[in-house]
Amino acid sequence: xxxVFLAQLAKERRNxxxxxxxxxxxxxxxxxxxxxxxxxxTIAIFSEEDHAQAIEExxxxxxxxxxxxxxxxxxxxxxxxxxxxxxxxVAIKLFEHDYQLIASVDLPTIQYxxxxxxxxxxxxxxINAAAAQSNHPAAFRADIESKLDHPLMEMDVTALTGDELxxxxxxxxxxxxxxxxxxxxxxxxxxxxVLKDKVYGLWDRLILSPxxxxxxxxxxxxxxxxxxxxxxxxxxxxxxxxxxxxxxxxFGLLMVIVAFFTFSMVSVAALLTGxxxxxxxFYAIYPSVIPLIPLVSGAYMLxxxxxxxxxxxxxxxxxxxxxxxxxxxxxxxxAAWQDITQxxxxxxxIGVVAMGIGINLIERRQSS
Amino acid sequence: xxxxxxxxxAFKEKVVVEDVNLYLDQGESVGLLGPNGAGKxxxxxxxxxxxxxxxxxxxxxxxxxxxxxxxxxKVLGVVPQEIALYQELSAYENxxxxxxxxxxxxxxxxxxxxxxxxxxxxxxxxKDPIKTFSGGMKRRINIAxxxxxxxxxxxxxxxTVGIDPQSRxxxxxxxxxxxxxxxxxxxxTSHYMEEVEQLCHRVYIMDHGRVIASGxxxxxxxxxxxxxxxxxxxxxxxxxxxxxxxxxxxxxRVEETGDGIKIIVQKSRNIxxxxxxxxxxxxxxxxxxQMENPSLEDVFLHLTGRTLRN
Numbered sequence: 015x016x017x018v019f020l021a022q023l024a025k026e027r028r029n030x031x032x033x034x035x036x037x038x039x040x041x042x043x044x045x046x047x048x049x050x051x052x053x054x055x056t057i058a059i060f061s062e063e064d065h066a067q068a069i070e071e072x073x074x075x076x077x078x079x080x081x082x083x084x085x086x087x088x089x090x091x092x093x094x095x096x097x098x099x100x101x102x103x104v105a106i107k108l109f110e111h112d113y114q115l116i117a118s119v120d121l122p123t124i125q126y127x128x129x130x131x132x133x134x135x136x137x138x139x140x141i142n143a144a145a146a147q148s149n150h151p152a153a154f155r156a157d158i159e160s161k162l163d164h165p166l167m168e169m170d171v172t173a174l175t176g177d178e179l180x181x182x183x184x185x186x187x188x189x190x191x192x193x194x195x196x197x198x199x200x201x202x203x204x205x206x207x208v209l210k211d212k213v214y215g216l217w218d219r220l221i222l223s224p225x226x227x228x229x230x231x232x233x234x235x236x237x238x239x240x241x242x243x244x245x246x247x248x249x250x251x252x253x254x255x256x257x258x259x260x261x262x263x264x265f266g267l268l269m270v271i272v273a274f275f276t277f278s279m280v281s282v283a284a285l286l287t288g289x290x291x292x293x294x295x296f297y298a299i300y301p302s303v304i305p306l307i308p309l310v311s312g313a314y315m316l317x318x319x320x321x322x323x324x325x326x327x328x329x330x331x332x333x334x335x336x337x338x339x340x341x342x343x344x345x346x347x348x349a350a351w352q353d354i355t356q357x358x359x360x361x362x363x364i365g366v367v368a369m370g371i372g373i374n375l376i377e378r379r380q381s382s
Numbered sequence: 383x384x385x386x387x388x389x390x391x392a393f394k395e396k397v398v399v400e401d402v403n404l405y406l407d408q409g410e411s412v413g414l415l416g417p418n419g420a421g422k423x424x425x426x427x428x429x430x431x432x433x434x435x436x437x438x439x440x441x442x443x444x445x446x447x448x449x450x451x452x453x454x455x456k457v458l459g460v461v462p463q464e465i466a467l468y469q470e471l472s473a474y475e476n477x478x479x480x481x482x483x484x485x486x487x488x489x490x491x492x493x494x495x496x497x498x499x500x501x502x503x504x505x506x507x508x509k510d511p512i513k514t515f516s517g518g519m520k521r522r523i524n525i526a527x528x529x530x531x532x533x534x535x536x537x538x539x540x541x542t543v544g545i546d547p548q549s550r551x552x553x554x555x556x557x558x559x560x561x562x563x564x565x566x567x568x569x570x571t572s573h574y575m576e577e578v579e580q581l582c583h584r585v586y587i588m589d590h591g592r593v594i595a596s597g598x599x600x601x602x603x604x605x606x607x608x609x610x611x612x613x614x615x616x617x618x619x620x621x622x623x624x625x626x627x628x629x630x631x632x633x634x635r636v637e638e639t640g641d642g643i644k645i646i647v648q649k650s651r652n653i654x655x656x657x658x659x660x661x662x663x664x665x666x667x668x669x670x671x672q673m674e675n676p677s678l679e680d681v682f683l684h685l686t687g688r689t690l691r692n
Contacts, residue, residue, distance in 0.1 A: 015480035021468060021475075028470045030512070215466030218432055219527070223483040335436050 018225065018233025022207060026241065032203065033245055036196040040249050041257070043192045047187035057127060058088035058096065058105040074132055083130060091316065106131060108350050183346060184316065189259055190341050191313035194334055197246045197272075198279055203298045204238035205283035208376065210293040231373060235280055242276045262345035271340045271354065278333035278361040281368035288375025311335035317342070336360045354369060383408045383567055384429065384454075384535065389438035391424050392668060399424045400591045401438070406535070406569055411561045413582035414571040415678060421591035422571040423463060426537050429569070430460045459533030463540045465520045466527075467512050473499065473523050474508040477530060484531035501556060502526045518549020525553065529560070535567045539665050542577060554580055575678040585678065589686050599678065606650050606676035606684055609634060614657060615642040615670035623664040630656055635683055642669075646676075646684060 026033065059077070061069040068088045075086040085106070088096075093105035097118050104124050105177060107114040113131055117124050138342040141158055150156035208231070211217045220230050247269065286303070290296050307313075311329035312320035320326060329335040340357035343349035385405040389485050391398050398417040399421040406412050414422045427433040431438050431451030440454070467476050477495045486494050488581040502522040512520060521541055528536065538557065542550045558581055559564040572578055578585055585602060587595045595602055616623075624643065628636050632648040647653055654671060662667050674680075 017479055020482075021471070021479045024475055024479075025468060025470045215462045215464040216468070218462060219460070219466050219480070220483060222430060222458065222460055223434060223480075224452075224455070224485055225483050 015225070015229040015233040015236070016231055018153065018220070019237050022204070022234065022237035024182065031148060033200065033241065036245060037202055037249055037252070040192045040196040041252060044185075044189045044253070045257075047192075048188050050367045056084045056086055056102075058093035059085045059108055060090040060093050062090055063109060064120070066130055069108050069110055073113075073134075075250050076138060077131065079134075081130055083127065084290040096370070110321070111142075116358065168290075175258045183260065186260060186345055187338070187342060188314065189253055190338060190345075191308050193246055193249045193253075194272075194275060194313070194337060195308055196249070197276065198283075198304050198334070199301070200245050201238050201242035201276065201279045202283040202286070202304065203279060204241050205287055205292050206296045207238075208234045208284075209287050209290070209296055212360075213293060221381070235284065235369075238280050238283065239276050243273060244278065246272050246276065250343060260345070264344050264350075267344050267351065267354075271337055271358070274361040274365075275333050275337035278337075278365035278368070281365040282332065284372030285368040285374070286372075288372040288379065291295060291379060307332045307334050310376070311338065313338050330360075331364070333364050383410075383441060384569075384614075385441045385444075386429060387439045389425065389440065390429055390436050391421075391428060391433065392436045392530065398591050399428070399435075400457055402588070402591075402593050404586050404593065407463055408534075408566055408567055409561070409565045409583045410584065411568040411570065413578035413585040414569060414588060415573070415575060415578050415585055415682070416445070416571075416588035417573055420573075420588040422588055423539055424591075425588070426460075426569065426571060427677075429454075430510065430537055432454060432457055432460075438689065440457070443588075457534040457561065459528035459531070459536045461525050461528045461536070461538040461541050462466070463543060465512075465524050467520065467523060469513040470511060470636070472509050473504055473515075473526075476512060476523060477508075477527060480527040481530045486531055494532075498526045499528050503552060504513065518545040518552070519552060521545050521549060523558075525556070533566070535569070537569045537571075539571050540573070540588050541570075542574065549672070557581060575682070579678055587682060587685065589610040589682075594685050595681065602678060602681050603676055605681055606646070609646050609676065609684070611674040611676050611680050611681075612645045612647060612653070612657075613639065613642065613670075613674055614668060615672075617667040617669060619643065621666055623660060623666055626660045626664070627657065635687065637683060644680075644683075646680060 049269060055139075059070060060066075061073075063069055068263045074085055074087055077083075085150075088105070090107075095100075095117060096102045097105050102119070104120050104127055106127075107116055113135060115124060115128055115131075132253050139152060141155060143154045144158060145151040208217070211234075213218075217230075221227070225233075248271075250265075250268070254261045254265070268276060283300070286300060289295060290299060307329070309333060310325045311334045313334060320329070321360070336357040340349075340354040343353055343357075347353075383406050386402055389402040390400050402421075402425055404412070404414075404425075410427070414425065416422050428435045431440070431447060431454055434448065441447065441452045442457070445453070468479065470480070474495065477498060478491065481491045481495060483661060489646065495508075496505065499508050501621060502525060504519060504522055504526070506581075507515070507519065523540060525538070536557075541557075542553055545553075550552065554577060555569065557568060561568045561581070570578065570581055579599060582599075585596065586593050586600050587602070595605065619638065619642070624636055624638070627633055627643070627645060630647075630653055632653060633645055633650050634648065635646040637644045645657075657671075658668065
């Protein structure tokens with residue numbers, strides 16, 4: 015088994031173009047369809063008052079205390095130049111109790127930022143006004159801030175099921191759909207090595223060697239599993255650490271789902287390999303079939319969009335729909351082990367059945 | 383050492399090998415000669431345990447290997463007709479791979495690889511990918527991979543197909559040395575009779591799935607002891623001329639060659655004067671006559687009425 019595995023690895027090392035193309039294509043497609051790099055919005059702030067530094071530091075702390083926009087103290091000239099050149103949409107000129115937006119074009123994002131900044135300034139003005147009425151403004155301020163942090167009444171918004179209400183991120187779903195799609199291609203092409211080596215006579219040479227049939231299959235299929243898994247891992251790491259996509263808090267659990275999916279997909283590829291006689295037939299059929307799987311599995315659509323029972327049934331025959339269910343549960347709803355067990359079991363089941371039928375078919379083709 | 387007993391193989395209704403009996407003694411070099419489609423590759427696939435026979439048996443040292451092929455696989459090196467190598471990998475990586483799957487001990491693997499590369503004359507190209515090799519070089523590495531585990535029996539299935547004469551001679555000399563110097567038993571299939579003549583002690587001639595003749599070269603050639611082979615070179619050929627020659631009572635066979643005809647005749651009579659007369663009648667100019675010693679090719683022609691490369 016090990017020599018067969020190592021030979022496949024050596025071939026990949028000699029020609030890593032395919033895996034590079036798949037990684038780049040996946041990232042590129044995700045960027046195009048989900049709207050680019052998810053870096054936090056950064057807004058330049060500056061002051062030109064007499065005690066500019068104090069004003070800047072005060073408002074920087076208050077503005078960055080909440081929300082996902084980052085406010086950064088910037089040199090006034092640079093901030094103006096960036097807006098003028100179109101490198102940033104807006105900059106904020108700070109006064110002691112007021113602000114001024116500096117923009118060259120009226121964009122929807124400017125209204126959103128204006129709304130957020132105004133809220134912070136109003137809150138601060140309210141506290142200041144209230145504190146001014148007190149004999150001990152500092153103590154009053156501390157008291158009111160403490161009360162705001164721990165209010166008497168809190169409003170909690172939940173879903174109908176009682177779960178926390180989350181906003182659905184279609185971009186994250188698409189990112190996983192593309193990642194698993196390119197993994198399916200890679201896995202299929204590597205499982206097809208069995209067929210290639212049969213046609214070119216290498217398989218017969220292996221049969222005549224002391225390596226057992228089980229060892230031969232294990233070598234080829236373990237390699238297909240590993241390369242599919244590693245490719246997916248690389249892509250997800252790039253999304254998480256380079257492109258700042260939100261992959262949830264349970265990356266380890268995500269990789270367990272990916273491992274189950276990869277095993278299951280290796281088996282499906284083995285089944286499709288067993289249905290054809292020549293590697294060329296596989297190359298013709300597989301790339302035609304695989305892009306349809308995400309469509310019938312609803313991987314490109316919002317949950318609940320796909321209602322046709324026939325398509326849903328067909329989609330459920332492939333591991334992608336179960337992997338997507340589990341991944342979305344983990345990433346968007348913070349699901350744990352027990353919440354995704356059903357999806358994992360279904361993927362294992364598909365894997366075992368497809369592997370059994372696939373190897374049987376491959377062997378029949380050999381002996382006929 | 384190896385013996386087949388009434389070995390037969392049918393694919394659905396089509397019988398491709400029928401009742402083949404052959405044997406190889408230890409250290410012998412045996413040729414399996416026949417045209418394309420004669421059943422040679424199927425026969426050696428059954429001998430090497432790749433294919434189960436429909437009926438009959440393959441025996442190694444008197445014991446059947448059909449049910450338990452592991453015994454024969456341990457002593458066998460098979461060189462397939464196709465280039466069964468990883469094209470993307472270098473010669474060295476391919477040999478290392480085959481050394482590992484044949485479980486050549488780790489401490490001997492490197493020396494065996496270098497020894498085998500030296501044997502096939504490709505030590506200086508060992509780091510180059512196979513896909514950059516010429517056809518002849520690929521064939522030599524194809525053979526080398528079958529030699530790594532020092533097999534006692536080497537089966538070569540048309541190892542010189544489609545290569546240049548220089549590589550062909552290199553391969554033939556290499557196989558001869560393996561047989562003579564190392565005592566490796568060789569089963570060599572080919573449709574080039576001159577290769578088999580050069581290498582093999584005994585020959586089996588196959589056609590349409592059957593062994594139609596067997597024996598040492600001299601035994602096979604004695605089939606033609608009552609016949610002469612005449613090669614006639616002419617400026618042109620006509621159907622009437624060939625038909626007229628066929629009608630001469632002592633002519634057994636007439637075969638067109640590139641620039642003339644080959645005639646097998648009974649030894650009893652000289653037909654040269656008849657040929658000259660017929661050529662004059664047909665306005666054909668005879669350029670050259672040549673009496674030839676019979677070859678295995680002629681034996682095949684005699685037995686089947688076809689040439690080996692038909």
